[in-house]
Amino acid sequence: MTYKTMDKLGVPVPASKTLVVRTIKKVTLDQRAMAQQETEFNVFSFPADLLVVDYLSDSGATSMTDLQWASMFHGDESYGRNKGYYVLLDAIRDTFERGDNPKFVLKHVLNDEQNVELLLNDLYLTNFQGGFVNGGVNQLIRPNTFIVPQGRCAEFLLFSTLKDVLNSINSNRKYFIPNNGHFDTTEANISASGIEPVNFFSDNLLNSFDYTMMDKINPFKGDMNIEKLKAFIEEKGPESIPIIYLTITNNTGGGQPVSLKNMRDVKKISENYNIPFFFDACRFAENAYFIKRFESEYQGFSIKKIIQECFSLVDGFTISFKKDGLSNMGGGLFFKDLGVFQQKYSIDNMDIGIRLKERQILTFGNDSYGGLSGRDIMALTAGLFEIVKESYLHNRILQVRDFARKLAKSGVPIILPAGGHAVYIETDKFLEGTNLKIDDFGGVGITIELIKHYGIRACELGAFAFEWDKKSVEQQKSIINLVRFAIPRNVYSLQHINYTVEAIKEVYSNKNLVPKVKIKRGAHLRLRHFQSGLEPVYQDFPTIKQETKTILKSDNILKSS
Known part of the structure; x- marks a missing residue:
């Protein structure tokens, strides 16, 4: 016994x-x-x-962890390129791109690293490119990372700038952005930009479910309705769909998770029609937990690996870090360097990232703080490592x-x-x-x-x-x-x-x-x-x-x- x-x-x-x-x-x-x-x-x-x-x-109502509070003491309030900016950018690479192999350069700040050569090589002069977060000079030439106070700021930045580009392409065309369920402020930002938001909820969303089975099965009611999405694109034409947007988890649709299978199905459609595919990623970690628990092929994966798998499918994402950033303030817009979105909407000899950066500076502040204090940036950086703990x-x-x-x-x-x-x-x-x-x-x-x-x-x-x-x-x-x-x-x-x-x-x-x-x-x-x-x-x-x-x-x- x-x-x-x-x-x-x-x-x-x-x-x-x-x-x-x-x-x-x-x-x-x-x-x-x-x-x-x-x-x-x-x-x-x-x-x-x-x-x-x-x-x-x-949103933003989180009780932060001791690591986050401790990190706030390292906040750097410098106007240009505060040290928190560098560790936040690398934490985003860790969270969304590196899976089980994070670098955790935040330790250099928390440990008050004095080796300047190490800081230059690991943190301040890293010329990353090709992912969601360019580094060094590449973030200046082709900016693709935009820090803002919260998610709706990222949505405003994306949709208002996108509409300007679409007007240059064809001002007479009516545009639509489909989603598995636009949230209220998302829908409003899209509508305010003169684009029509469209929802394609899963057919089973309101189906009855035995509450005693919650720990055993999950039907992923947050999924995008794939057949309706395809039919809509065929009806309106792919040129009328500037992006396909998928919200994880589906807040408007009862907070229901989206399966990785559904993400792959949406990705396939976006590739077939050459339409950029974006996440509204506010609750990415919670969604990853459901995938691990209820999609059998991913039960052996870590949360970090599942997040990496999910984000490998998209061309970009908006996010409120006030949810699954475990912070009280922060948001962002990110898109893949040299990806479909950047190539499709960089027109008239101007990179789409440059357009977005100009609007970011005009509305939220310099790109290295984006309307956040240095303390906010440090709390958010630490929160990204806390939120993925199973x-x-x-x-x-x-x-x-x-x-x-x-x-x-x-x-x-x-x-x-x-x-x-x-x-x-x-x-x-x-x-x-x-x-x-x-x-x-x-x-x-x-x-x-x-x-x-x-x-x-x-x-x-x-x-x-x-x-x-x-x-x-x-x-x-x-x-x-x-x-x-x-x-x-x-x-x-x-x-x-x-x-x-x-x-x-x-x-x-x-x-x-x-x-x-x-x-x-x-x-x-x-x-x-x-x-x-x-x-x-x-x-x-x-x-x-x-x-x-x-x-x-x-x-x-x-x-x-």
Whole structure:
């Protein structure tokens, strides 16, 4: 007879420990209701300090590791070519190109290396070329690496510059960018550039799934619909498709992972039509974990090797490092040196990288800091080495799965299996049996009730956020009506998850109390969910206790007992 090994005890092995604690304020229901009214019931405007749990976004809300905090002390705030710039560029090569053979030149900075010859040869004067990150003089002649504050900045840089080039090629042509699921700001950046975003979700995305099977199988519901993509390219013509974009994981599509097989299928299509293939790579590490767990041919691969395999397929990528960079700030745009994208869109004797660099400098700052402080750059560099640790990813995804399992077991309709960063309520199913219609924005109503009664903030990603009422009938077909609970990395415990589950169950049990929501101000604003004013319309006043009712008026709150 022998002891079970530590991974056979039936519980996860801890992967971290908490060293800093922040106390949550005690806020009354009336105080939260007053704050909601004063902020026009917009969840983005509600003061975070008044919340118990905040699932609005996992972007930049990370609790960083001790290595990241230590790295920040080495931040170099020099305007031109700070030392963090060099280690960040090489960390990107390590993460996305070198697989199991990273160089980890960050050690030279952390160890205060004094050997100048070593620093010159390993760090400062390296003339890399041919990958996503040119080095030395090659980054000046053919820039292909653009540091920015966050992902949407990278999207703006890419699509606004790309549109200028496309106008020079043919200003009369209508252009489209297909995706397995454009996120809200991605879609808005594409639309603002005069290009039409198109979604091709997997046909099985909303199919039922047995939650008890989450640890055993994964149908990769985040995949791009290959047949629809091919048909669309044939219909519109490859010349109308400037890039094919694939989001990993598929945030708009329930946070579902994308299989490496699907990536290879999209790559084949892009090659057949000579269309550049890009990732929206915000959650690349979480996606790699799903590939390792559920695509049998890659189960023997390390996370680093899988990431290398994935990124070997694409011509470029945009990324918010505020997700799988494990940092509070940072983003980037990268494309392969002398690849399809660079060759296709370097026109009129100007390299596309030079165009992008000029816009980067004009909008975000010099290329070696891109709007980030030296401390941000160092924290991000260290975060790239933390995010690929399998023990971290295992516990990260286990927490999301536990959240989803508890809701599903209670009958709450959610997208299953759970993705890598969030749990998504299926709004239409959640509100079945009520008289709320899709343009009553019931998903927003759910978020309003959760904040008011329980101090829990979630994000509606459905009819309101994606502007159902402003879209054509055809465009409405690509809108999935969801409420997202995005879990910040390294922040919440089992206690937070259990509290949230009980609160959601209570709202679900009383769904007839969920209000319809009117857009009081800003219905036609772009990205209106960030900035519009709303008004909940209750059929009956929601009962809080038998003896207490909170009645919202247009200009005050009356409490009667």
